[in-house]
Amino acid sequence: xxxxxxxxxxxxxxxxxxxxxxxxxxxxxxxxxxxxxxxxxxxxxxxxxxxxxxxxxxxxxxxxxxxxxxxxxxxxxxxxxxxxxxxxxxxxxxxxxxxxxxxxxxxxxxxxxxxxxxxxxxxxxxxxxxxxxxxxxxxxxxxxxxxxxxxxxxxxxxxxxxxxxxxxxxxxxxxxxxxxxxxxxxxxxxxxxxxxxxxx
Numbered sequence: 645x646x647x648x649x650x651x652x653x654x655x656x657x658x659x660x661x662x663x664x665x666x667x668x669x670x671x672x673x674x675x676x677x678x679x680x681x682x683x684x685x686x687x688x689x690x691x692x693x694x695x696x697x698x699x700x701x702x703x704x705x706x707x708x709x710x711x712x713x714x715x716x717x718x719x720x721x722x723x724x725x726x727x728x729x730x731x732x733x734x735x736x737x738x739x740x741x742x743x744x745x746x747x748x749x750x751x752x753x754x755x756x757x758x759x760x761x762x763x764x765x766x767x768x769x770x771x772x773x774x775x776x777x778x779x780x781x782x783x784x785x786x787x788x789x790x791x792x793x794x795x796x797x798x799x800x801x802x803x804x805x806x807x808x809x810x811x812x813x814x815x816x817x818x819x820x821x822x823x824x825x826x827x828x829x830x831x832x833x834x835x836x837x838x839x840x841x842x843x844x
Contacts, residue, residue: 663692663694663698663702664702666692666693666694667688667689667692667694667698667699667702667703667709668709668712668713669692669754670688670689670691670692671683671688671692671709671710671712671713672713672754672755672758672759672762673691673758674687674688674691675710675713675758675762675766675769676757676758676761676762677761679765679766680706680710680762680766680768683706684706685699685700685706685709688709710762710766710768710769711768711772713755713758713759713762714759714762714769714772714773716755716756716759716776717752717755720746720752721780723742723746724742724780724781724784724785725784727739727742727784727785728784728787732787732788732789732840732841733837733840733841735785735836735837735840736833736834736835736836736837736838736840737829737830737833737834737837738833739785739801739805739833739836740808740828740829740832740833740836741829741833743805743808743809744825744828744829747809747812747813753813756809756813757813757814759772759773760773760809760810760814761814777802777806781802781805782798782799782801782802783798785798785801785836785840786798786801786840789840789841796844797839797840797844800839800844801836801839801840804832804835804836804839805836808820808828808832812828
């Protein structure tokens, strides 16, 4: 995720903490539910229980606040990069297990959930999410795949992961939600493993 949005932040780091977290949570929920145009700094401040001036002090504009809402925590990015350390023959289940573990963490799940919803109707957010996959996730999981096949196999993997994310965590389709985690790891992991190094 982009880091240049820090230019939109103000105020000493030590004083941001909890208040900034409340503002970001309120903003993520509002952007996801109402879209960028219908979200206001005043509404975010009201939902966060802070003064509008404080929101504008820490986040100089609504655009900067939106960009900040789309920043994925470094720990999530690092977890994906750690997949590179696994032999390609062991990555299928590891990818799925890592995804389920991420969604099991409420603070991270909120970021992932709202980012996907925001991306569904905001071109800027869609571009950010697209780059997370094309520049981050796909290169991480698809390393060691021959160049001629990397784009195809990486694209298939990303479609599988997005499909699982939407049906299990966004739309909460009962038939998908009802599958035990280990069964998801085993079955979806097998499909992703085939995309990694099996016959297409």
